[in-house]
Amino acid sequence: MDAKKLLLALGVVFLGFWMFNDPKGLADTAGTSADAAWGMATQLFQALIRFFGAL
Numbered sequence: 001m002d003a004k005k006l007l008l009a010l011g012v013v014f015l016g017f018w019m020f021n022d023p024k025g026l027a028d029t030a031g032t033s034a035d036a037a038w039g040m041a042t043q044l045f046q047a048l049i050r051f052f053g054a055l
Contacts, residue, residue: 018026 015026
């Protein structure tokens with residue numbers, strides 16, 4: 001349990017450091033990640049629609 005808290009704290013510190021040193025880079029990365037996640041979700045739902053349509 002302590003390892004989880006340590007990793008979470010390190011992640012928060014890293015994101016804070018990144019935000020203060022390169023906010024545009026963090027924003028670009030977040031936007032790119034969100035676009036990729038949206039594309040994968042769209043593909044998943046399209047595949048599910050095709051699957052259930054074929055039944």
